[in-house]
Each structure stands twice: as structure tokens, then as C-alpha cells.
Amino acid sequence: MNINLSQFVGRLIIGSSLLITSTLMTSTQGFAAQSVDKEMTVSANPQIELKVQRGKVEIIGWDKDLISVTGQLDELSEGFIFEQKGNQIHIEDKLPSSYRGNNKDGSNLVIKLPKKLMLEADGVSADYKVEMLSGKIEVALVSGNLEAEEIEGEIKLYTVSGNIESESLNGKIELETVSGDIKDKDAVGKAQYRLVSGEFESKNNQVTKLSIDQVSGDIEGNFIAAEKIKLVTVSGDIKISLGDKVSKASFDTVSGDIEVKFTNMPNLAFEVDGGPGGDITNSLTDDKPLKSKYSSRESIQFKTGDAKGRFSINTISGNIELK
Structure with missing residues (x-):
């Protein structure tokens, strides 16, 4: 068979094209x-x-x-x-x-x-x-968002870099994020929330035992059923609503304003230390804060109802309002 140069080159190009196409298809299929x-x-x-x-x-x-x-x-x-x-x-x-x-x-x-x-x-x-789901539930992520809804039991949700959104959790609840926000709704039981850098928001929260640890970010929520509360934060404003079931509560902060609103008059003995900076406003009773003799530091102690429980606030800088 006689094949001229142009025919040979043509067949070579066609063969090469088929080989390349086959290789690309194999590579694509592999991934x-x-x-x-x-x-x-x-x-x-x-x-x-x-x-x-x-x-x-x-x-x-x-x-x-x-x-x-x-x-x-x-x-x-x-x-x-x-x-x-x-x-x-x-x-x-x-x-x-x-x-x-x-x-x-x-x-x-x-x-x-x-x-x-x-x-x-x-x-x-x-x-x-x-x-x-119901039972013992633990989800841990490095980088990613977490959503949880209608879970009951022992619940642990963690993410290093990401947000957590939860609704209708019931039981022993732990939610934690290092860099991200937590938005929680309709929680029931006992709850612990931990954040390093992010905002915390909770709506219609029905937990009886509440703990919030936060480094930087605002805290906002209503905790009408809460009986025992522990809140620790470094920097950020706090705005929460509480009911009359509180028996023991402690707030420890460095800087940021604090607003605590009671839906009903509680039965508590209050001890509030406003630190060297910031003002204390008490709208629950007629008791007024006292200023230190040698500094602008304000503090106040007073009682509401039969004072069966204890409520303490300690801060270095920031305004405190009780109403």
C-alpha cells in the first residue's frame, strides 16, 4: 500500500487526537x-x-x-x-x-x-x-457550619470555625464554637454554651440550668425558666431576660454593658460590683448604688421578695442595668 506524506501526517494527527481524548476521559472519570x-x-x-x-x-x-x-x-x-x-x-x-x-x-x-x-x-x-434524633449525639467539625433540630438526649455539637444554629433541643446540651456564632431557639433542659469570637443569641429558651462562657462578642437571649445561671465573658454587651424562678446566678465580666430584665419580680438577694468604670442603674427597688470614698467605683446590695436566692454581678468596666 502506498501512503504519501500528507496521508501519513493526517493519520498521525487523528491517532494522537484519539489518544489525548481517551486519556482526558480516563482522567476525568477517575476524579x-x-x-x-x-x-x-x-x-x-x-x-x-x-x-x-x-x-x-x-x-x-x-x-x-x-x-x-x-x-x-x-x-x-x-x-x-x-x-x-x-x-x-x-x-x-x-x-x-x-x-x-x-x-x-x-x-x-x-x-x-x-x-x-x-x-x-x-x-x-x-x-x-x-x-x-434521640440518644447520645456528638458532632465535631474543624471547619463548617452545624444545624440541629428536634434532638433529645445528651447533645454535644462542636465546630472550630463555623456557626451553630439549633432549634428544639431537649436534654443535656453543649454547643461550642471557636470562631462563629451560636443561634439557639426553644431549648429545654440544661445547657452550656461556649464561644471565643462570635455572637450568642437565644430565643424562647426553657433551660433550667444555664452556663455561657464567651471571650469576645455580644450575648442576647430570654431565659424565663432558668433557675441556675453562670455567665462569664471578657468583652461584649449582655442583654437578657429572666423569670422569677432564678435561685442562683453569677455574672463575671471585664468590659461591656449588662442589661438584665425580669419578667416578674424575683426573690433574690443582689450583690452588684460595678468596678472602677461604669454606672449601676437599679429599677427593681428604690435602693441606690454607693460610690467608693476614694474612687468612682459603684456597688449595691439589696433584696427583692423573700430573697431566697442569690444574684451577683462583678465587672471591671461597663454599665449595669437591672429592671
């Missing part, structure tokens, strides 16, 4: 996200360990002894782990030990679990939404 659709029947009150490093995860409780996982795996996934050993179930979208690049979508999974369970979930750069 394409894979679908997952799996189910597993489990015994009552299972113990579940969940790990999804990147992406979005929605966890929903339902009235079935069945685990369902649907959605897309991370494009960097090295395999999906879905295994059971006794009453323990391990669910993981496994990624390389180290990775870098512009890949950012991560996993996108919907996981349905039995309502009553023990759950430990963690992620690196992922957003989690958890709802309708």
Missing part, C-alpha cells in the same frame, strides 16, 4: 464523583460512627431499624465504607491521607438513621445538618 445508594438493617439503639471530611451531610432520624445512605461521594473518594460489627456501624467516605488542589465540592449525602441511637460524627471541611 468524577460516584453515586451511593445503600441500606442496612440494624438492631435497636445502634452505635454509629460517621466520618465525612468534606461537603454536605444531612442526617435524619426515622422510625425504622434501617440505615439508608444516598447521594454523591467526594470526587477524591478512595472508597465508601459501610460495615457493621455487632451493634457498631462504621460509615465513611474515605479520602487520601493528604490531598490538595482546587477540588472543593466534597460529598453530598443524605443519611437516614433510627431515631434512638448513639452517634459520633466528625468532619474536616463539611457542613452538617442533624434532625429528629
